[in-house]
Amino acid sequence: MLINDELQQIAQPILDEEAGAEHSIRVCVAAGCISSGSDKVLKELKAQVKERGLEGRCLVKGVGCMGPCAGGPVVRVDDGDVMYHNVGSDDAGEILDSLDGEPVKRLAQSMDTPFFKRQVKIALENSGVIDPERLEDYVAHEGYHALARVLTQMQPWEIIDEVTRSGLRGRGGAGYPAGLKWSTVAKAGGTKKYAVCNADEGDPGAFMDRSVLESDPHRVLEGMAIAAMAVGADQGYIYVRAEYPLAIKRLEKAIKQSERAGILGKRVLGTTYDFHVDVRLGAGAFVCGEETALLASIEGRRGTPRPRPPYPAESGLFGQSTLINNVETYANIPALIRNGADWFSSMGTETSKGTKVFALAGKVNNTGLIEVPMGTTLRDIVYEIGGGIPEDRPFKAVQTGGPSGGCIPADHLDSPVDYETLSKLGSIMGSGGMIVMDESSNMVDVAKYFMEFTTSESCGKCVPCRVGTTHMENLLTKILSGEATHHDLQLLEELCDLLQNTSLCGLGQAAPNPVVSTLRYFRHEYQALLTDDEVETTAQEEAE
Amino acid sequence: MIDYVHPEVPTQDKRWRLVQAEMRKHGNAHSALIQTLHAVQDAYGYLDPETLERVAANLRLPLSKVWGVATFYQHFRMKPSGKHTCVLCTGTACYIKGAGELQRAVEEYFKVKLGGTTEDGELSFLSARCVGACGLAPVVVVDGEAVGKLTPEALINHLEGVIDADQ
Numbered sequence: 071m072l073i074n075d076e077l078q079q080i081a082q083p084i085l086d087e088e089a090g091a092e093h094s095i096r097v098c099v100a101a102g103c104i105s106s107g108s109d110k111v112l113k114e115l116k117a118q119v120k121e122r123g124l125e126g127r128c129l130v131k132g133v134g135c136m137g138p139c140a141g142g143p144v145v146r147v148d149d150g151d152v153m154y155h156n157v158g159s160d161d162a163g164e165i166l167d168s169l170d171g172e173p174v175k176r177l178a179q180s181m182d183t184p185f186f187k188r189q190v191k192i193a194l195e196n197s198g199v200i201d202p203e204r205l206e207d208y209v210a211h212e213g214y215h216a217l218a219r220v221l222t223q224m225q226p227w228e229i230i231d232e233v234t235r236s237g238l239r240g241r242g243g244a245g246y247p248a249g250l251k252w253s254t255v256a257k258a259g260g261t262k263k264y265a266v267c268n269a270d271e272g273d274p275g276a277f278m279d280r281s282v283l284e285s286d287p288h289r290v291l292e293g294m295a296i297a298a299m300a301v302g303a304d305q306g307y308i309y310v311r312a313e314y315p316l317a318i319k320r321l322e323k324a325i326k327q328s329e330r331a332g333i334l335g336k337r338v339l340g341t342t343y344d345f346h347v348d349v350r351l352g353a354g355a356f357v358c359g360e361e362t363a364l365l366a367s368i369e370g371r372r373g374t375p376r377p378r379p380p381y382p383a384e385s386g387l388f389g390q391s392t393l394i395n396n397v398e399t400y401a402n403i404p405a406l407i408r409n410g411a412d413w414f415s416s417m418g419t420e421t422s423k424g425t426k427v428f429a430l431a432g433k434v435n436n437t438g439l440i441e442v443p444m445g446t447t448l449r450d451i452v453y454e455i456g457g458g459i460p461e462d463r464p465f466k467a468v469q470t471g472g473p474s475g476g477c478i479p480a481d482h483l484d485s486p487v488d489y490e491t492l493s494k495l496g497s498i499m500g501s502g503g504m505i506v507m508d509e510s511s512n513m514v515d516v517a518k519y520f521m522e523f524t525t526s527e528s529c530g531k532c533v534p535c536r537v538g539t540t541h542m543e544n545l546l547t548k549i550l551s552g553e554a555t556h557h558d559l560q561l562l563e564e565l566c567d568l569l570q571n572t573s574l575c576g577l578g579q580a581a582p583n584p585v586v587s588t589l590r591y592f593r594h595e596y597q598a599l600l601t602d603d604e605v606e607t608t609a610q611e612e613a614e
Numbered sequence: 615m616i617d618y619v620h621p622e623v624p625t626q627d628k629r630w631r632l633v634q635a636e637m638r639k640h641g642n643a644h645s646a647l648i649q650t651l652h653a654v655q656d657a658y659g660y661l662d663p664e665t666l667e668r669v670a671a672n673l674r675l676p677l678s679k680v681w682g683v684a685t686f687y688q689h690f691r692m693k694p695s696g697k698h699t700c701v702l703c704t705g706t707a708c709y710i711k712g713a714g715e716l717q718r719a720v721e722e723y724f725k726v727k728l729g730g731t732t733e734d735g736e737l738s739f740l741s742a743r744c745v746g747a748c749g750l751a752p753v754v755v756v757d758g759e760a761v762g763k764l765t766p767e768a769l770i771n772h773l774e775g776v777i778d779a780d781q
Contacts, residue, residue, distance in 0.1 A: 102747050105760030139749025140763075274705030277746035312652065312689050313745055315758075351652050353687030356743065370647035371679075372686040388645075431707035431748035438749050469706065503748075505706045519709055523743075529686075 073218045073339050080331060081210035088210075091129040093169050097157075098144040098198065099132035100284045101316045102277075107158070108132075108143030114159035115145075118166055128169065131207075134285020136198035137186070139438040141179065146198070152178040184454040185436050190417065192425050193241075193401040194441045197285035202320050205327040208288040214333055216407035217292050220299055221341050229300040229407070230256060236411035237423035238403075242268055242359075242396030243471065243500045244576075245422070245489040251393065254383040255301040258391035263303040265294050266387060266394045268364060269310040269317070272356040273472030274523065276503030278427040279397040281439050283310070283317035286401070287324035293400030295334060295345050296407060301393050306347040309364055312354065321349055356473070356527035360575045361386075361394045363529065374531045375575035396501065398427055418444035422488035432469075432505035433459050442487070449483040452506055463508040467591070471500025473520045473527075474580030476587025477513065496587040498580070513592040514599060518546040520584035524577065535578030538569045542585065555602045563589065629657035633665070637672055644675055647683055651690055660691040688743075696731040696738035698776055700756050705744030707751040716752055719766035720773070736777050 088094070097103075097112040115130045136144050141155030147165065154165065154177040161177060168174050191197070200207040208214070220229050234249025255263065267290060271279040283290060294306045310318050325347050329335040336344050350368050357363045358373040365387045367373040386392025402424060406414045415423045422444040428451065431437045435457035442451065448468055452458070459465055467477040476497035478485070485491050489499050507516070525539040545562045548554040566582035566589075573579045589596060636653035640646030650673065654665050661684050670680040684690050700720065704713055717728055720739055724732050731738040747753045750762025754769060756776055761769075 101760070102749050102762075105747060105750065105753075105762060139747075142749070271746070272743065274709075274744035275707045275748055276744070277748055280746040313742055351649065352689075353648060353652070354689030354743065355687050367648060368645065370643075370645040370649075370683070372683055429748055431751060432710045437707075437751075472706065503706065505710060507710060511710060519706070527743075 073222060074215070076332075076339070077209050077214055077218060080206055082206075084204070084206045084210040087129060090126055092127050093148055094129040094131070095165065096131055096133045096136075096146045096198065098134070098136050098142060099202075100135040100139075100281055101314070102135070102139040103142035103144055104316070106142040106156075108145075110159040111143050111145065111157050111162065114162040115165070118162050122166065124166070128166070131201045132203070133199060134197040134202045135194070135281040135439050137189075137438045137440060138179075138436060140436070141438075145177075147173065151181045153181050155179045183457075184450075185438075185440070185457065188446070188450065188455050189441050190425050190443050191441045192405050192414075193282060193289075193398050193427050194285070194439070195405060196289060197281065197439075200286065202285050202287055203323055205288060205324070205331060205333075208286070212408060213288055213404070214292055214328075214339075216404040217295050217299075217333070218339060220296050220407060221339055221343065226256060226300045226302065229296060232407065232411045233300070233403070236406050236414040237418075237421075238399065238406060238414065239422060239489065240396060241398035241402070241426065241501070243474070243498060245499060248395065248399055251383060251395070252297065252300055254381075255303075255391050255393040258384055260391050262305075262388075262390045263298075263301060264387045264390060264392040265298040265301065265303040265306040266364070266368070266382075266392055267294055267306065267308040267397060267400055268359065268361070268394055269308055269314075269397045270352045270359045270364060271311060271314075271397075271501060272359045272527075273474075273501055273503045275429065275431055275469075275505045276472060276501050277429045278439065278502045280314050280317050281429075282397050282401050282427070283314070284320055287317075287320045288328065289404055290321075290397055290400050291324055291328060291334060291347060293403035294347060295338065296403050297393060297395065297400065298345050299338075299343060301391075303393060304344045304346065306345065307350050307368055307387070308347060309350045309352060309358070309368055311352045313352075318349060318351065325349070355529070356523070357529045357575070357577050360577060363575070364394070365392065372529075374529045375577075377574060398502070419486060419488045421490055426487065426499070426502060428502045428504045430456050430504050430506070433463070433508040433510075434506040435460055444488050445486040447484050447486050448478065451487065451504065452483065456506065459506065459508050463510075466507045466509050466511060467513065469497075469505040469507065469516070469584075470503065471498035471580075471583070472503050473523045474498060474576065474583055475500045475503075476583045477507070477516065477591065478587070479591040481591075496583070496590055498583070513588040513595050514546065514550055517585045517588045518543065518550060521546055521581070524581040528577065528581075532572075532574035532578060534569050534572040535574065535581065538565055538573075538578070539581055541565055542569070542582065546585070549596060549599050552599055552601065554600055556600055559596060559600060630665070630668070632657045633669070634672070637669075642673055644673060647673060647675065647680065648687070651680075651684055651687075655690060660694045693731075695740075696735050697780075698736060698757055698773075699738045699740060700754055700773060701740045701742050701745070702728065703743075703745045703747070703751070703753045703755070704741050705746075705748060705751075707748035708744075708753055711751040713752045715766050716754065716764060716769050719770055723770050724773070737773065 145154040239245040363373040363375040382392040521543045670677040
């Protein structure tokens with residue numbers, strides 16, 4: 071087949087390089103490791119390989135995130151079962167000396183641990199394997215093969231059918247079935263349609279999208295191109311936070327490379343189909359993660375949401391039918407198409423299929439980026455993969471979903487992670503931030519932290535959110551200062567109910583979640599701070 | 615839409631040309647506003663009122679709208695910043711691991727409030743929602759470079775070093 075031959079040609083230099091090399095050294099060049107100095111390590115390794123005349127025999131390349139972000143800079147030699155942590159540029163010589171012998175013990179960390187063994191990678195399949203700045207490397211790892219397949223062998227409805235059958239749900243938080251969204255956009259009228267990628271990862275404590283974009287930008291582009299073909303869009307926008315300069319740089323580079331290679335742009339892979347992608351920068355507004363606010367921001371306006379319906383699928387960007395998916399959703403598409411819907415739906419639980427990427431952080435031994443099948447229990451994530459809590463201190467809660475999510479206490483550690491279970495527990499899946507807390511965290515203070523966040527991020531358009539969040543924050547401050555009464559607590563609960571039911575968009579509706587969930591599981595911490603004990607006495611009276 | 619008269623554009627200012635190039639790249643469309651403001655901030659360091667007027671005229675937008683967008687987004691600075699900037703990450707992971715202590719230490723040592731600039735104009739102390747380097751919490755970004763796993767003492771030392779380096 072012609073297209074596959076073309077792709078083969080693009081990949082050839084990498085395949086040749088790999089065939090000739092005896093050793094490969096991979097250095098993580100994602101933002102986390104770079105800020106620990108991995109770029110210097112990479113430069114030093116390359117220089118020394120040249121100096122020793124090992125070029126061709128030993129490949130040195132920068133790759134995307136390998137997972138254990140707290141151990142950066144991270145280096146991996148060949149496919150052995152060790153990974154070097156905290157590598158400095160002066161360790162380069164020692165690493166090269168050890169190539170044909172035993173690994174450098176001083177730096178080595180075993181990879182035969184649950185952190186690596188328990189993970190299943192789909193969206194992160196190429197992270198830590200390929201050089202994110204080289205199109206050739208992506209193509210050599212089956213990149214753009216799914217796009218070639220849909221262009222030559224599949225009709226738009228067949229693509230949508232495949233995605234629907236796979237059971238893939240939106241990875242941005244709400245978990246709306248992707249297939250259903252795609253088919254709504256495909257059925258919508260109008261001549262111009264858009265495919266938008268939401269990379270405005272605003273949840274504090276979440277860095278999955280950043281890692282995917284930095285480690286494998288072409289994957290997201292391929293997913294978008296397939297989606298655009300399925301729904302009939304010819305223009306895509308990726309809305310990225312301005313706080314992620316490296317992700318922006320790599321995305322822009324990736325777009326240029328694939329346009330030059332004839333993979334994106336006019337006449338995709340030589341067919342009659344066009345697809346252009348542009349990057350749009352966010353400017354530090356959390357509310358822009360909400361889809362209608364995001365579209366307003368792409369149009370160059372203030373990022374304020376509007377009531378739905380009409381949903382963006384009917385009337386979105388510039389008034390046209392628009393498909394909006396999260397980075398991780400798009401990143402799942404190439405593998406899904408290559409391996410088929412049955413393969414994808416064989417992973418996960420009854421209602422949540424596939425895998426989910428989590429950013430594991432806070433008081434946990436192995437902080438970093440992980441991808442696990444849906445339905446893995448929280449205990450496995452925190453204690454097996456995360457390696458437990460430093461100094462074996464007792465676990466208190468795990469926070470998922472950021473400012474729109476909640477805290478899950480120790481009693482529910484054995485719950486499986488899927489959309490339904492998490493929302494039953496009063497939290498949400500969210501985009502995948504997971505922050506572990508030990509007993510040093512005061513839950514009222516945690517609730518106030520998130521309330522402060524939503525108060526300052528409320529866009530001010532609707533009254534319940536603008537005024538309600540401020541009042542809730544004031545009440546929490548009052549409780550923390552030990553001046554509040556039970557009446558204040560009651561008022562706080564009423565406000566939770568009010569915001570959930572009357573706010574315009576998801577930001578306001580979900581803003582009380584951190585308070586509601588901490589009240590549900592840690593009510594005693596609130597009560598201990600109140601000045602009167604009215605409720606306790608009435609409860610006693612009732613008992614008598 | 616009202617037709618605006620182009621104000622006199624200083625041809626000497628190279629920074630303005632960068633902004634113009636960005637606007638042209640987007641066909642001077644209204645939707646180019648946010649991208650243009652990014653270009654202004656990259657070139658000038660902040661959004662100054664005069665340039666905003668020029669942007670408004672070029673994109674044929676009311677100044678009120680440009681001003682509205684510029685002040686809505688947290689990323690845009692309306693005042694020039696200090697010689698060095700220290701951006702404190704206030705994300706959840708950093709909060710759990712003690713970003714508050716870092717804030718107090720810097721505020722006390724440099725006598726500057728979060729969001730402000732020291733009197734000598736050497737250091738601006740800003741905050742970001744989350745810089746996405748949660749594995750290295752608590753993190754600050756000093757002059758564009760992320761520094762992680764900090765203690766209050768280490769941060770003060772680092773900032774002192776950065777400020778002393780060019781004196």
